[in-house]
Amino acid sequence: MFALLDGNNFYVSCERVFRPCLKGRPVVVLSNNDGCAVARSEEAKALGIKMGEPYFRIRHLHEQAGLVALSANFPLYGDMSDRMMSLASALGPEQEVYSIDECFVGLDGVPDVTRRAWAIRQRILSGIGIPTCIGIAPSKTLAKLANHVAKDAARKPGSYPAELSHVCNFAELPPGQLRGLLEATPVGEVWGVGRRIGARLQAMGITSAADLADADLVFLRSNFSVVLERTALELRGTPCHELELEPPAKQQIACTRSFGKPVTELEPLVQAVTTFAQRAAEKLRAQHLRAGMVYVFAHSSPFRPDDPRFARSASVPLVEPSSDTSVLAEVAEQAIRRIYEPGYRLAKAGVMLLDLSPCTQKQGSLSFEIIQPQRDRSALMEVVDGLNKRFGRGVVSIGSTQSTGGWGMRQERKTPAYTTDIRSIPVAR
DNA sequence: TCTGGGGTCCTAGGACCC
DNA sequence: TCTGGGGTCCTAGGACCC
Numbered sequence: 001m002f003a004l005l006d007g008n009n010f011y012v013s014c015e016r017v018f019r020p021c022l023k024g025r026p027v028v029v030l031s032n033n034d035g036c037a038v039a040r041s042e043e044a045k046a047l048g049i050k051m052g053e054p055y056f057r058i059r060h061l062h063e064q065a066g067l068v069a070l071s072a073n074f075p076l077y078g079d080m081s082d083r084m085m086s087l088a089s090a091l092g093p094e095q096e097v098y099s100i101d102e103c104f105v106g107l108d109g110v111p112d113v114t115r116r117a118w119a120i121r122q123r124i125l126s127g128i129g130i131p132t133c134i135g136i137a138p139s140k141t142l143a144k145l146a147n148h149v150a151k152d153a154a155r156k157p158g159s160y161p162a163e164l165s166h167v168c169n170f171a172e173l174p175p176g177q178l179r180g181l182l183e184a185t186p187v188g189e190v191w192g193v194g195r196r197i198g199a200r201l202q203a204m205g206i207t208s209a210a211d212l213a214d215a216d217l218v219f220l221r222s223n224f225s226v227v228l229e230r231t232a233l234e235l236r237g238t239p240c241h242e243l244e245l246e247p248p249a250k251q252q253i254a255c256t257r258s259f260g261k262p263v264t265e266l267e268p269l270v271q272a273v274t275t276f277a278q279r280a281a282e283k284l285r286a287q288h289l290r291a292g293m294v295y296v297f298a299h300s301s302p303f304r305p306d307d308p309r310f311a312r313s314a315s316v317p318l319v320e321p322s323s324d325t326s327v328l329a330e331v332a333e334q335a336i337r338r339i340y341e342p343g344y345r346l347a348k349a350g351v352m353l354l355d356l357s358p359c360t361q362k363q364g365s366l367s368f369e370i371i372q373p374q375r376d377r378s379a380l381m382e383v384v385d386g387l388n389k390r391f392g393r394g395v396v397s398i399g400s401t402q403s404t405g406g407w408g409m410r411q412e413r414k415t416p417a418y419t420t421d422i423r424s425i426p427v428a429r
Numbered sequence: 430t431c432t433g434g435g436g437t438c439c440t441a442g443g444a445c446c447c
Numbered sequence: 448t449c450t451g452g453g454g455t456c457c458t459a460g461g462a463c464c465c
Contacts, residue, residue, distance in 0.1 A: 031433035038433065038465095054432035072433095099465045194463050225439055227463080254435055261430085303432055350434090 001110075001136060001171060002243070003117060004143040005088045006102035007081075008131045008151065011039035014080045015070055017129040027068045030055055033260050034071055042155055083128050091120045091134075096243045104140060106243050114169045121167060137170040140241045141234035144191040145209060146170045149181055160184065182210035182235065192231040197224060209235060249356070250287055255280040256350025262301070263346045269298065270333055276351040277332035281325040282385050284353055290321035292355030294328060296335040301347035310344035313428045321357050325381060328353065339427055 007013055011029040016022045026043035030036065036054045037044070047065055049058050061067035081100045089095045094106035107113055117134045124132050133154065135146025150168035153160040160181065170178055188198035190209050206212055213235035221229040230240040255276040263269050273296060284291060297313035314335040322328060332351050 033433080034431090036432055052433070056431040059431090101465080192463065196462065225462085227439065248437090250436085252436075256434065258433065301432080347432090352435095 001107040001113065001138055002140050002143040002239075003091055003105040003107055003113070004098075004102060004135045004140070004147045005091065005105065005117075005120070005132055006147060007084060008133060009039055009041055010081075010101035010130070011072065011077055012041045012044075013130045014077050015073075016041075017080070018076075022068060025068055026061070026065055027070065028058070029070050029072050031072060033258060034069070035258060037069075038072065080128065080130065084124055084130055084132070087124045087127060088120060088132075090123075091116060094243050094245055096245060097247075104143065104243055107136070114167060114172060117167045117169070132166075134167045135170075136168065138237045139234040139239040141191050141231055142170055142237065145182075145185060145189070145235075148185070148189055179210060182213060183208050185209040187212050190231060190235065192227060197228065200224075249358075250289065251356060252352055252354050253280050253283045253287070253289070253291070253356065254350060254352040255283070256297075256348065256352075258348045259346065263349075264342070264344065266337070266340050266342070269340060269346065269349065270336055273298075273332050273336040273349055273351060274329045276349070277329040278325050280351050280353050281323060281328045281381070282388075284323050284328075284356070285359075285381055285385055287356075288359045289356045290323045290359050291318070291328065291353035292321040292357065293317050293353070294331045294335065295352040295354055296332050296339065296350070297352075298336065298339060298346050298349040300344050304345075304347075307345050308343065310341070310346065311429065312339045314339055314425050315354070315428075316425050317355075321355070323359055323381070335425065338425060 012022075012027045015027065015029065022041075024043065025041070026047050026049075027041040028037040028044050028049060029039040031038045034055055036052050037049055037058065038052070040049050040051070044067065047058075047061055047067065049061070049067075055069060058067065059069075062069065077100060084101075085095070085097050085103055088103050088105065092105040092107040092110045094108075096104040096106075098104055110116065113136055117136065121132050121134060124130055133147055133150040135143045135148070135150050137143040137146045146168040149160045149164050150166055153162055153168070154165035161177075170181075173181075185208060187193055187201050187207055187209055188195070190212060193201065193212070201207070201212065206215055212232050215232055217229050217232060220232055233240050257272070257276065259272070263272070277294070293315055295313060295315045297311075299311035300307050300309055316331050316335050318327070318331065328351075336349070
């Protein structure tokens, strides 16, 4: 058995903990650059605000309906998440933290599950101030669905039986009731069925979760994929997905941003991309990984069809994997200079680090790095990352090989960072 | 004027091999 | 007209998730 616990309207709930005056009011939390709404209170949803709705389209609701829009505070949400996960882990012997606001809990051997779930929910509510819902079922997909029932039963009276509000355990429903719940749930609400597949299923007459559970497995696999076949199996109560207790090793690390205003000049673009590479390199070292490939892209706005279209990228393989900020930033800079062409209004750019491998370099010895400055400086950089994390981003930085100072580590690399002349790197369009 | 960011997995199709 | 049969590896693109 699995439980799925998640925080309701998580970012908004976090903000309300520290600003109780926001309770009962329509509130949204905005993405980076205050571009669009990424979390909505129930009151904001009731105003018709959709997930991802651009802020400029809902701004008028401040005057009309008292909408409060907040800039996201991700360090706060991360901290609240850690506390919530810690309390949630008491629900069962095993926990998979699935995202910032939800976790699966393995329930093998847990007695009296429903009562325990209520207790955990209350502990999180009174201890941290975050309201949660908990779904319990024999597969992850069904636990997700039970969680959906728990939420809608609470916030949309009449959608599901009221006694399933907040905590919904599929395993102890009276006979036949699960079937009714599946029939009452649109297929698009099922975990793993998105907009596209949902529309195709609808067109085939598969409109509810029950229809999908009943669908022919061979048909699903041949017309869609093995993924949807597994989803149908999970809806029947056959688990196909186990808990992932160890987070799997990352395959890519990205830092990408939309620009507040369109970027047309090269130098601000280089500035941005260099910063992205630095941030990505920090994340890379936090995972003790090195990258074998740097991917850089930039594109114009897809929302402005009248602008000349620009979408280019370049992948640069490194001679040897690196987690060195100066190497990765330099490669990224060369790549963006290669991609750039004047005459376009660029809306977004980013750096991705690919081909990741574990860092075998000895970690954590600052003096080692200073004595042997020719070595990969990842250990030094991890120290710098730690200082920045503790005392605020940017308090310490390392000079690049071109700059003076920077821990007195002017150094020349014996081999170039990337394979060939950057001009030979193909640009994808 | 203004439209998020960061991930994963699967599949089809081409290149290549014996 | 018919034009081997399988296997692997890689990549691009599509779909999903929060």
